[in-house]
Amino acid sequence: MQEYRPWTKRPCIGAAGCLGVRFDAGPADRHPGADGPVTGGLLLEHFWWGSVFLVNVPFVIVGVVAIALIVPESKDPSPGRIDPFGVLLSIAGLSLLVYGIIHGGETNDWGSPAVLGPVLGGIALVALFVIVEARSSHPSLDVTLFKNAAFSAGAASIGLVFFAMQGATFFLAYFWQAVRDYSPLEAGLLVVPVAVGIALAAPRSAKMAARFGTRVVVAFGMTLVGFALGAYSFVGRDTPIWVIEIVVFALGFGMGNAMAPATEAVMSAVPRARAGAGSAVNNTVRMVGGALGVAIMGSLLSASYRTNLGDAVDVLPSAARDGAGESIGGALEAAGRLAASAPRDALALVESAKDSFVDAMHVTAVGAALVAWLGAIVAFMFLPRRPVAAAAPAERDDVGEEPAEAASTN
Helix, strand or coil, rough: CCCCHHHHCCCCCHHHHHCCCCCCCCCCCCCCCCHHHHHHHHHHHHHCCCCHHHEEEEHHHHHHHHHHCCCCCCCCCCCCCCCHHHHHHHHHHHHHHHHHHHHHHHCCCCCCCCHHHHHHHHHHHHHHHHHHHCCCCCCCCCCHHHHHHHHHHHHHHHHHHHHHHHHHHHHHHHHHHCCCCCHHHHHHHHHHHHHHHHHHHHHHHHHHHHHHHHHHHHHHHHHHHHHHHHHHHHCCCCCCCHHHHHHHHHHHHHHHHHHHHHHHHHHHHHHHHHHHHHHHHHHHHHHHHHHHHHHHHHHHHHHHHHHHHHHHHHHCCCCHHHHHHHCHHHHHHHHHHHCCCCCCHHHHHHHHHHHHHHHHHHHHHHHHHHHHHHHHHHHHHCCCCCCCCCCCHHCCCCCCCHHHHHHHCC
């Protein structure tokens, strides 16, 4: 998309807006969009869970062929070599960090060596990765791009909004299916308003940014995301669906306003020859933000749920208590096995598990909202006031320096 139009007339926000409404097929705890969760829910009702991944393969093949035939070539004139050490460092660091966070949420024992070891080891490896990449002549992740304030602020905004959104949609899937007893397909249909909100806001965000300024539009979008996430802290087991759907739509509308202008800020800070590197960093930040959001918010959800459930699991055999205390799915499964011998105890466990999950969801929603509002502050303080027209490659030899237009708009 960066290279498909003439450099001096590049409508990056429009391209990013269109990109913003593309979603993967998968269950409702994946990126919430129009076709992805619905298709995923339909597949889960009739096929093995792995079908949500396999269904993407034909589309990927068609996409690869189409790119090879249609998209013009663009590449860095000095591409460098592959950086296997950097790749391994990043994989090891992020894997350890995410594992430690998830394990801490499962056990609710954050001081144990099994939790602290992976977390601290992951942080150390990520820090080493940054140092190695900064000194490498052929980095897998060009950290020098972050010298540009607009690039860094845009990337941070994208990472934080995906952190908050993925952390929230993680609990929303359980809420629909485990608490409200909807099927996977129904749960997928219930997140369609997110895609509608994004589809309405993202393509129009270019005009909004030109009129009100990039920082204002992105900050507004992330503030709205925060309010939408915070609204989940008032959602209960009997809240009318239409009320929740308004909140879901607001979440998508806020994301549509935040993602496209933030992506434009990132890509406008990168020279044409390095557009691929800028796009790679943008996608990496998005994926890492989402992964950490699921890990951290999921751990907060799990820890809160376990605390709220308390001794309600005492009606179960000792061997089944840990599983019921770790997740609402485990509790419902255990209650199903208990129903034959002790139906009243099973029903009491189901009610306690659902109430405990809703209370934990409220805590997690507030945490996700705070992250989104942090992103709004970052966007308002550091993004340029106006969309920056990308300069031609000859005018942008040093990506570490702020372009003249950006300096004049800050």
